[in-house]
Amino acid sequence: MIAENATTPVLEARQVRKTYRRGAIATEVLKGVDLTVARGEFLSVVGASGSGKSTLLHVLGTLDQADGGEVRLDGERIDNAGARRRDRLRNQAFGFIFQFYHLLPELSALENVLTPLYISSSAWAWPFRRADAVRRARALLERVGLGHRLDHKPRELSGGEMQRAAIARALISGPRVLLADEPTGNLDEDAGAEIARLLRALNAEEGLTIIMVTHNLDMARSTDRVVRLTHGRVDLSPTVLGNRPAPGGHHSPNDGDDRLSLERRPASMAVLGAGASPPAHPEVFGVGHFPQR
Amino acid sequence: MYKLVLCWRYLKTRYLALVCVVSVMLGVATLIVVNSVMGGFSAKLRDRLHGLLSDIVLEAYDFDGFADPEGKMRRIMEDPLLAREVVAMSPTLEIFAMLQFQFRDTPVTKPVRLVGIDPPTRSAVGGFSEYLTDPARRDKPGFWMDQAARDRFERQKRPEPLVFTPLGGADEPPPPEAPTPTPKTTQGAILGYAIAHFRDRQAKAEDGASRDRRTLQPGDEVVLTTVSGAKLAPVYDRFAVVDYFRSEMSEYDSQFIFVPLEHLQKLRSMEGRVTSIQVRLRDYDRAPAVVARLKEIFVRDSLDVQTWEEKQGAVLAAIRVEKGILNILLFLIIAVAGFGILAIFSMIVVEKTRDIGILKSLGASNWGVLQIFIAYGLLLGLVGAALGTLMGLAITVNINEIEHFLARATGQDIFPRDVYYFDRIPTEIQPLAIGLVNLGSVGIAVLFSILPALRAAMLHPVRALRFE
Numbered sequence: 124m125i126a127e128n129a130t131t132p133v134l135e136a137r138q139v140r141k142t143y144r145r146g147a148i149a150t151e152v153l154k155g156v157d158l159t160v161a162r163g164e165f166l167s168v169v170g171a172s173g174s175g176k177s178t179l180l181h182v183l184g185t186l187d188q189a190d191g192g193e194v195r196l197d198g199e200r201i202d203n204a205g206a207r208r209r210d211r212l213r214n215q216a217f218g219f220i221f222q223f224y225h226l227l228p229e230l231s232a233l234e235n236v237l238t239p240l241y242i243s244s245s246a247w248a249w250p251f252r253r254a255d256a257v258r259r260a261r262a263l264l265e266r267v268g269l270g271h272r273l274d275h276k277p278r279e280l281s282g283g284e285m286q287r288a289a290i291a292r293a294l295i296s297g298p299r300v301l302l303a304d305e306p307t308g309n310l311d312e313d314a315g316a317e318i319a320r321l322l323r324a325l326n327a328e329e330g331l332t333i334i335m336v337t338h339n340l341d342m343a344r345s346t347d348r349v350v351r352l353t354h355g356r357v358d359l360s361p362t363v364l365g366n367r368p369a370p371g372g373h374h375s376p377n378d379g380d381d382r383l384s385l386e387r388r389p390a391s392m393a394v395l396g397a398g399a400s401p402p403a404h405p406e407v408f409g410v411g412h413f414p415q416r
Numbered sequence: 417m418y419k420l421v422l423c424w425r426y427l428k429t430r431y432l433a434l435v436c437v438v439s440v441m442l443g444v445a446t447l448i449v450v451n452s453v454m455g456g457f458s459a460k461l462r463d464r465l466h467g468l469l470s471d472i473v474l475e476a477y478d479f480d481g482f483a484d485p486e487g488k489m490r491r492i493m494e495d496p497l498l499a500r501e502v503v504a505m506s507p508t509l510e511i512f513a514m515l516q517f518q519f520r521d522t523p524v525t526k527p528v529r530l531v532g533i534d535p536p537t538r539s540a541v542g543g544f545s546e547y548l549t550d551p552a553r554r555d556k557p558g559f560w561m562d563q564a565a566r567d568r569f570e571r572q573k574r575p576e577p578l579v580f581t582p583l584g585g586a587d588e589p590p591p592p593e594a595p596t597p598t599p600k601t602t603q604g605a606i607l608g609y610a611i612a613h614f615r616d617r618q619a620k621a622e623d624g625a626s627r628d629r630r631t632l633q634p635g636d637e638v639v640l641t642t643v644s645g646a647k648l649a650p651v652y653d654r655f656a657v658v659d660y661f662r663s664e665m666s667e668y669d670s671q672f673i674f675v676p677l678e679h680l681q682k683l684r685s686m687e688g689r690v691t692s693i694q695v696r697l698r699d700y701d702r703a704p705a706v707v708a709r710l711k712e713i714f715v716r717d718s719l720d721v722q723t724w725e726e727k728q729g730a731v732l733a734a735i736r737v738e739k740g741i742l743n744i745l746l747f748l749i750i751a752v753a754g755f756g757i758l759a760i761f762s763m764i765v766v767e768k769t770r771d772i773g774i775l776k777s778l779g780a781s782n783w784g785v786l787q788i789f790i791a792y793g794l795l796l797g798l799v800g801a802a803l804g805t806l807m808g809l810a811i812t813v814n815i816n817e818i819e820h821f822l823a824r825a826t827g828q829d830i831f832p833r834d835v836y837y838f839d840r841i842p843t844e845i846q847p848l849a850i851g852l853v854n855l856g857s858v859g860i861a862v863l864f865s866i867l868p869a870l871r872a873a874m875l876h877p878v879r880a881l882r883f884e
């Protein structure tokens with residue numbers, strides 16, 4: 124990771140707009156989203172189905188292009204980057220995790236994890252990088268608990284195992300931000316909890332910045348901060364669940380970020396701080412307090 | 417890097433892709449086999465067409481021929497360019513004639529082309545002595561009779577001349593003119609093989625191999641009737657069969673009869689005139705220059721100078737055209753294989769849409785995705801072409817065995833050898849043609865994979881990821 128000024132948010136979206144057009148019908152999915160993510164923060168994004176969460180994630184991760192607004196990565200604009208730079212950003216700066224794992228079925232778990240390095244390496248350079256790359260991929264697979272499944276094809280893995288392989292793949296090139304789109308959406312409770320625990324551990328131990336879209340409110344509550352998307356905007360009403368109390372100890376990215384956000388756009392964040400307001404819509408979001416990891 | 421890995425994996429896991437490989441393979445194999453067999457046939461045919469013809473022929477425009485061939489040959493050897501290029505020359509006198517002989521006590525008459533030659537020089541020019549059936553005569557070309565033939569000739573010798581019905585039927589024919597100086601000895605004649613033999617198809621049915629029945633043995637007497645030089649009066653003489661000429665070109669073998677040049681000149685009262693001079697070159701590639709020079713030298717002599725290829729121009733051109741058209745038609749096979757690749761690739765792109773989205777989310781560029789599919793097409797083409805080449809060569813090399821097997825299995829004669837006078841199916845493996853076929857098929861495979869590859873490359877990553 125690039126050492127940056129601690130006050131610079133790792134990822135920042137300003138007035139991001141995205142409209143899908145199909146013939147004469149235009150659907151405005153993102154109507155000006157503001158979002159600031161601090162380094163080391165574990166942010167979850169919630170919202171009704173079709174509210175544009177995936178779209179936002181794609182725009183942030185340069186998979187899709189916004190129609191307006193700005194996206195900055197470590198202070199640099201990336202929304203208007205050219206195709207080559209976007210390819211490189213996806214390869215190195217962002218790691219993606221999807222609901223349906225999206226592993227390549229022809230490749231083993233190990234090879235799937237290696238894919239981002241395959242992509243960044245030329246065929247000539249590969250023989251020299253291979254040994255090192257394989258070592259790293261193995262270590263990552265060990266880290267996510269798949270050390271014993273290196274040579275299995277995706278179809279020979281369970282959903283939870285596939286998602287762990289996908290996480291290892293997202294991490295192999297040392298991304299600055301991990302973008303997870305409903306990583307537990309397709310898993311049963313236990314496997315989902317495993318994945319959630321893994322992501323929290325990665326966030327806590329490695330200081331990984333994570334933006335996670337989820338429908339699982341328990342999971343959302345366990346993250347540093349929750350942002351709610353409503354009708355293409357970040358919901359400003361104080362309805363979003365609070366976060367866990369400000370983490371003390373090993374890392375506290377939130378403090379700086381919150382301060383920053385509050386200073387710049389005091390109202391842009393939904394709810395900040397430690398469980399400040401009681402949930403206004405408990406029927407939607409469930410109960411307001413949350414187990415600690 | 418991922419391009420190679422994925423290409424290889426796709427090739428290994430998509431059995432559908434094997435269909436492409438097989439269709440390219442079959443196309444390539446067919447093209448190679450057909451090309452080699454066609455090449456073999458046309459090389460053989462060329463050989464045979466060349467056959468009797470020398471490299472260059474100086475020819476009179478009419479049957480009366482031209483005078484003083486020795487003087488002309490001397491003039492050729494005096495020219496520095498020609499002296500360097502010409503290896504051998506032979507004067508030849510050619511005329512139509514009627515052949516008559518007795519077979520099982522019935523007179524037989526056949527139209528033939530009578531050629532008067534000088535055996536040693538004619539052999540030096542080529543296309544003569546190597547086709548004689550008597551091996552002894554190949555080393556010592558001439559019209560001599562061996563002992564067995566002489567005995568037979570003596571035994572059969574009749575006091576009266578051979579009985580034959582004169583030409584012309586009921587009308588009063590012009591009385592045949594006796595040959596001016598009656599020869600003391602009967603001259604020898606070398607007959608085209610097919611004149612003196614016929615195929616016995618009954619015999620073939622019994623023992624499998626076809627058998628040639630001989631109608632004229634060495635030592636048998638024949639009568640040849642032709643016309644004299646300028647006056648066109650009928651003349652005839654008796655000759656003794658001494659040998660056969662077998663070039664395996666049926667046009668020659670069923671028509672030509674060779675007799676001594678000087679004797680034919682006397683018979684026809686030609687006084688040293690001949691109808692053509694056969695020329696052999698050191699290097700046939702320089703024929704055009706030699707022809708030009710010869711035309712220059714003999715511009716006043718009303719001589720036609722032609723290479724053998726020009727004389728056989730129509731047939732050679734027909735072979736070339738036929739081969740070209742066949743190749744074009746066969747290339748359509750590969751085009752069909754190409755459409756197979758197009759269809760199958762389009763399917764694979766649809767099937768792989770999500771994977772393409774994944775690759776792009778991991779940082780693969782459009783160009784990279786394009787390369788995967790083009791390389792995939794290239795790989796299919798290469799594998800197909802390589803296997804096809806191997807298969808084609810294997811079939812070509814073993815084509816006779818395969819034909820034997822098929823003939824036995826089906827009871828049908830696929831390649832009737834007596835029609836072609838070949839005992840084996842001739843083949844000629846042409847590296848250039850094989851190279852072109854390979855290049856063409858790989859090119860088509862790549863060409864037809866470009867369209868699906870472009871579609872894959874242009875896929876929007878998000879849409880590809882959302883694809884169900």
Ligand SMILES: Nc1ncnc2c1ncn2[C@@H]1O[C@H](COP(=O)(O)OP(=O)(O)OP(=O)(O)O)[C@@H](O)[C@H]1O
Pocket residue numbers: 143144145150152170171172173174175176177178179879
């Ligand atoms: N290619 C497209 N063309 C038109 N509309 C689209 C297109 N892609 C997405 N949309 C619309 O954009 C809206 C937002 O989609 P998005 O996938 O971002 O929602 P989401 O919040 O991720 O929903 P979910 O929770 O179900 O995943 C939806 O209404 C969807 O119908």
Ligand SMILES: [Mg+2]
Pocket residue numbers: 176177178304
């Ligand atoms: Mg979604």
